[in-house]
Amino acid sequence: MPYILQIDFPYTGPWGEEMTKAMDALARSIADEPGLIWKIWTASESTQEAGGIYLFEDAESAQSYLAMHAARLKGFGIPRVNGKLFGVNDALSRINRGPV
Structure with missing residues (x-):
């Protein structure tokens, strides 16, 4: 089963095209x-x-990525990283044109 990982954190920029170049x-x-x-x-x-x-293809990959990325972001000086993991219902998502 695929899994959705949602991550958000405080961020002060850059934004837009500058963010694209920087990231x-x-x-x-x-x-x-x-x-x-x-x-x-x-x-x-x-x-x-x-x-x-x-x-992500599976929960293990998503959880591993979250742990690594949260540590990386904290290393960039980001004090708080929020992460949530959700299983995906493929059949219902396809009805609503979800890209799964």
Whole structure:
């Protein structure tokens, strides 16, 4: 069963195109993570938050990634990392055009 991982954390920028340039190498690194199917990057300048929604092949891959990424973000000076893991109901998600 695939699993969704939701991560968010306080973030003060950069935003937009500057964020894209600054995070390019990180995005390429994330693309190579074991079990990752896709990631959608999220950012809210108004609430000073960023993060992502990830789809992993299995819970173990998602949990392993969360532990590694939370430690990496804390190493970048981000004090709080929120992560939630959810199982995906493929059949219902397909009815609603979910990319699973």
